[in-house]
Amino acid sequence: MVIPETPGKVVAPLSTAPAVAGHTGGTFARMSKRGVAGSGSSDGDAGTAFWLMAPALALYAVFTLLPIAATFWLSFNGSAGFNTSASFVGFDNYAKAAQDPIVWKGLAHTFLWLAYHVVMAGGLGLLLALAVSRLRITQVFFRAAFFLPHLVSLAVVGVIWANIYDPFFGLMNTALTRIGLGAFTQGWLSDPALVLFSVNIASSWQGFGLYMLLFIAGLQNIDHSLYDAAEVDGANAFQKLIYVTLPGLREVTTFVVSLAMINGLKGFATVFVMTNGGPFYQSELITTYIYRLAFQSQDHGLAAVLCILLSLLAIAITIVFNRWRARLSQ
Amino acid sequence: MSVRNREWPVALALTPALILILAPFLWLVVSSFKTEAEIGRADPFTWPADLMWRNYLDAWQIGGFADLVGNSLINLVGVVVLSLVTCAPAGYALAKIRFPGREWLFYAFILGLTVPVQAIVIPLYQVLFGLNLVNTLAGIVLVQVSNGIPFGIFLMRSFFIGVPDDLIEAAKIDGASHFQILTKVFLPISTPAVQALVIISALSTWNDFFLPLIVLISPEVQTLPLGLVRFASTYASDYRLVFSGTVISFLPIILLYILMQRRFTEGLTQGAIKG
Numbered sequence: 001m002v003i004p005e006t007p008g009k010v011v012a013p014l015s016t017a018p019a020v021a022g023h024t025g026g027t028f029a030r031m032s033k034r035g036v037a038g039s040g041s042s043d044g045d046a047g048t049a050f051w052l053m054a055p056a057l058a059l060y061a062v063f064t065l066l067p068i069a070a071t072f073w074l075s076f077n078g079s080a081g082f083n084t085s086a087s088f089v090g091f092d093n094y095a096k097a098a099q100d101p102i103v104w105k106g107l108a109h110t111f112l113w114l115a116y117h118v119v120m121a122g123g124l125g126l127l128l129a130l131a132v133s134r135l136r137i138t139q140v141f142f143r144a145a146f147f148l149p150h151l152v153s154l155a156v157v158g159v160i161w162a163n164i165y166d167p168f169f170g171l172m173n174t175a176l177t178r179i180g181l182g183a184f185t186q187g188w189l190s191d192p193a194l195v196l197f198s199v200n201i202a203s204s205w206q207g208f209g210l211y212m213l214l215f216i217a218g219l220q221n222i223d224h225s226l227y228d229a230a231e232v233d234g235a236n237a238f239q240k241l242i243y244v245t246l247p248g249l250r251e252v253t254t255f256v257v258s259l260a261m262i263n264g265l266k267g268f269a270t271v272f273v274m275t276n277g278g279p280f281y282q283s284e285l286i287t288t289y290i291y292r293l294a295f296q297s298q299d300h301g302l303a304a305v306l307c308i309l310l311s312l313l314a315i316a317i318t319i320v321f322n323r324w325r326a327r328l329s330q
Numbered sequence: 331m332s333v334r335n336r337e338w339p340v341a342l343a344l345t346p347a348l349i350l351i352l353a354p355f356l357w358l359v360v361s362s363f364k365t366e367a368e369i370g371r372a373d374p375f376t377w378p379a380d381l382m383w384r385n386y387l388d389a390w391q392i393g394g395f396a397d398l399v400g401n402s403l404i405n406l407v408g409v410v411v412l413s414l415v416t417c418a419p420a421g422y423a424l425a426k427i428r429f430p431g432r433e434w435l436f437y438a439f440i441l442g443l444t445v446p447v448q449a450i451v452i453p454l455y456q457v458l459f460g461l462n463l464v465n466t467l468a469g470i471v472l473v474q475v476s477n478g479i480p481f482g483i484f485l486m487r488s489f490f491i492g493v494p495d496d497l498i499e500a501a502k503i504d505g506a507s508h509f510q511i512l513t514k515v516f517l518p519i520s521t522p523a524v525q526a527l528v529i530i531s532a533l534s535t536w537n538d539f540f541l542p543l544i545v546l547i548s549p550e551v552q553t554l555p556l557g558l559v560r561f562a563s564t565y566a567s568d569y570r571l572v573f574s575g576t577v578i579s580f581l582p583i584i585l586l587y588i589l590m591q592r593r594f595t596e597g598l599t600q601g602a603i604k605g
Contacts, residue, residue, distance in 0.1 A: 048508045049429035056420035056479050057435070062457060063476035064442045070453030082456065131344055138341045144591045145348055148355065151587050152580045153537035155555035159562045159576050160354050169569060171357045174372045205351070210598060217599050259602070266446045269539040273559050287448045294452045295544070307449040318444050 068311075074304035082298065093301035103306065105281050106289045109196055110313075113285060114264025116197060121204035122260045125211030126253075130245070132212070133219045143216065150209030158273025161202035165189050165274075189275055192282040199283055203270045207263060211256045218252030219245070251328055258321035265314055286310050355580075362386070362573035369569045385574040392565070393575050397550060398557035399582070401467060402536060405553050408471035409535040410528055413482050416475065417527065421486025422512045426498060443480035448540060455544055463545075470545045470553075474538060478531055481601075485530075488604045489523035490516055522600060529597030536583060554579055 075093055077086035097103050132142045149157070164171045165188035173185040188198040226244045235243065268287040271277060277284035277292065286306055293303035349356075357374055362385055364378040389395070424432065447454075454473065455464070463469030493516060501511045517524065542556045549560065558579045565571045587594050 045427045045508065046429040049423040049427040049432075052419035052423040052427070052508065052512070053435065056416040056483060059416060059472060059476040060439070060442065060479045063454065063473050064445075064450065064479070065438065067450035067453035067457060068441065068445060070456070071450055074452060082459070128344075128347070131340055134340050135337055137337055140591070142341070142344055142348065143595070144588070146351060147595070148352065148584055148587070151533070151537075151583045153539060153555040155537075155539035155559050156576060156579045159558055159572070160358060160580075162562075163569070163572065163576070164354055164357070169369055169372050171353065171374050174374045178373060178375055205354070210602065213595060213599050214602060217603070255603075262446075266448060268448060269555075272539075272543075287446075290448055290451065294455075300452050303452060307452070311445045311449040314446050314449075315444050 071304050071307045071311075074300050075308055077301055079300040082300075086300075089301065093305045096302055097305040097309075100302070102281055102284060102289060106284045106286045106306075107309075109282075109284060110265065110267075110286045112196060113200055113267055114261050116200040117204055117207060117264035117267070118257055118260045120200065121207040122211050122256055124204070124208040125256065126215050126249075128208070129212045129215030129219060130241075133216050143213070146212060147209040149206050152206060154203065154206055154269035155273055157202050157206045158270040161199075161205070161270070162189070162274045164202075165198060190279060192279055195275055195279065195283045199270050199274050200267075202274065203264075203267055206270075207260070211260060214252055214256050214259075215249065218249050222248035251325060254321055254325050254328060258317060261317050261321075262314060265310065265317070358573055358577055362570065362577045364570065364573075366568075366570050369573075382570065385570045386578065389561075389571045389575040389578060392571065393557065393561040393578075394549065395554075395557070395575070395578055398552060398554045401546075401551060401557075402554040404467055405470060405474075405542075406532055406535045408467070409474045409478070410531050412471065412475045413478055413527060413531045414524065416479060417482030417486050418517060418524075419509070419512060420479075421483045422490050422508070422516060424483060425487040425490035426493075426495070427508065439480040439483055442477075443484065447477050451540075451544060458545060465545065465547045465551055467546075467551055470542055473541055473545060474535055477541070478534070482527055482531065485527055485601060485604050486520070486523055489520055493519065522596070523604075525593060526597040526601040526604070529594055530601040533583075533594075533598075 074086070076088060076090060078089040078092065079086040128146055132139055132146070135142060152160070163169075165173075167173055167185075167187055167190070170188075172188060176182060176185050186194060186198075189195050222245065226248070227240060230240050230244050266287065267285055268291070271283050271285055271288050272291070275283045277288045286309065290303050290306050290310070293299045293306070360377065361369060361374075363381045363383075365380075365382055368376070368378055423429070424436065458464045458469050458473065461469075463472065497515055498511055501515055506514065537555060538553070539555045539559070542553050546552045546556060549557065552560065558575060561575050562572045565575075
């Protein structure tokens with residue numbers, strides 16, 4: 001999710017200079033020459049523009065913009081559910097949120113969750129990309145095979161891993177027992193100290209494939225003459241990695257990290273399916289708590305406050321990373 | 331090659347990692363052919379004595395997978411078609427036509443690109459309820475399309491910006507309208523962008539769980555991931571059904587990917603970078 005070039009301003013971080021037909025190779029580093037949004041053939045075409053925008057805009061207004069505005073409104077109102085009338089309560093819901101221990105737990109878990117995801121999914125994606133991109137003959141095979149988990153719905157991933165973690169018949173504990181590591185069997189989803197990590201492994205297993213593809217695309221864009229130059233200077237493989245490869249991946253890394261953080265922030269399905277936030281709220285995230293408040297206990301005011309918190313976190317992550325990327329590409 | 335090519339050592343080193351990462355699939359597929367008694371032996375390294383195809387038959391019927399797959403397909407086609415129909419013209423207008431309010435719209439779409447859908451779920455449900463769209467496939471399609479609109483528009487726009495204005499001027503001299511320029515000139519040369527939009531919207535729709543969970547309440551209208559979760563919790567202790575049902579849920583997309591590997595890879599990479 002890259003913020004595209006803003007009209008009138010050249011920000012244009014990762015957006016590539018879009019080429020005409022047929023061009024598909026990733027061109028991360030290339031900056032858009034035309035940072036200014038849209039060119040402008042158009043005098044008196046405002047009417048046409050309106051009709052071209054209308055279908056998208058109508059849907060977007062009803063199902064996205066209106067709900068965003070309504071969420072703000074809800075956060076200042078007391079409401080006991082979907083069919084009750086609301087009354088203005090000022091900042092009461094915000095005060096309630098600040099005093100709710102589950103909110104703080106959910107927030108802490110969410111931060112931990114996205115850190116796990118960045119490190120495990122992002123890290124695995126990078127490592128595999130470094131290895132896979134050295135292959136020629138078997139590259140397509142390995143790339144495709146490693147990508148398979150990413151095709152599976154996170155809800156299905158939740159079902160798969162709930163069974164893998166099954167204490168008696170699951171792959172994890174039965175395999176450990178069979179290879180003589182019975183001492184390492186765990187209550188993967190029942191141990192309060194372990195549960196968030198266990199569930200995150202499932203999510204990261206599903207997530208790393210896309211990051212790997214992005215890193216591979218980034219690696220393909222590193223100028224090969226840099227490696228030749230390093231070799232002339234007598235650099236060994238490790239030095240080439242440190243001085244050529246990793247710096248060459250800086251832009252794509254910021255992109256992957258921001259994408260992984262946003263994906264982590266939105267994490268919901270695996271937790272919902274595998275633990276529903278338990279045991280004892282030990283895997284409750286902001287998103288699962290929003291769902292619980294909105295559709296089970298029907299505390300819409302408190303839920304709306306958490307919705308706003310979630311949005312602000314997403315916006316903050318996006319802005320910080322876009323600034324960072326813009327600075328990198330200067 | 332300046333990066334020295336060590337094909338076989340690297341491939342060899344990657345093989346254990348590959349087996350480990352694909353182990354969940356292998357284990358599920360093998361287990362799904364076992365009898366309940368064989369699963370009860372809790373030994374993941376044995377093969378089933380006979381392949382229990384019956385597990386699949388039972389899961390398919392008990393889980394109502396025919397309906398789930400059908401609903402998922404309707405859902406997918408609806409979202410892909412509507413996304414193209416809405417995002418291509420809007421992306422064109424944002425890229426190539428100057429009109430008052432363009433900057434304002436641009437920021438409005440960025441807002442939607444950033445705010446997670448979980449954060450607007452309460453009013454979203456209320457809007458659907460008001461329009462009588464709760465528990466309908468039409469409802470889920472409209473919500474998912476709207477949710478994907480900012481991404482789709484920016485994807486199309488970023489591609490269209492690179493198309494030279496001269497093409498528009500030339501077409502205008504020939505008397506073409508903007509709509510004709512879009513359909514006859516821009517779309518035919520935008521296959522990579524269209525492909526990326528189709529693949530990304532199809533995959534995210536097929537796999538979506540959160541919105542169907544909110545919108546699709548009764549089993550007859552549910553899509554595959556939602557239906558599987560319901561099935562797996564209903565028959566939680568009937569492992570052979572859960573295993574084969576789960577394999578049914580991930581197999582189609584994996585087979586499709588193996589057939590169209592290159593397009594998927596291109597589409598997803600391009601989409602992630604440009605969207």
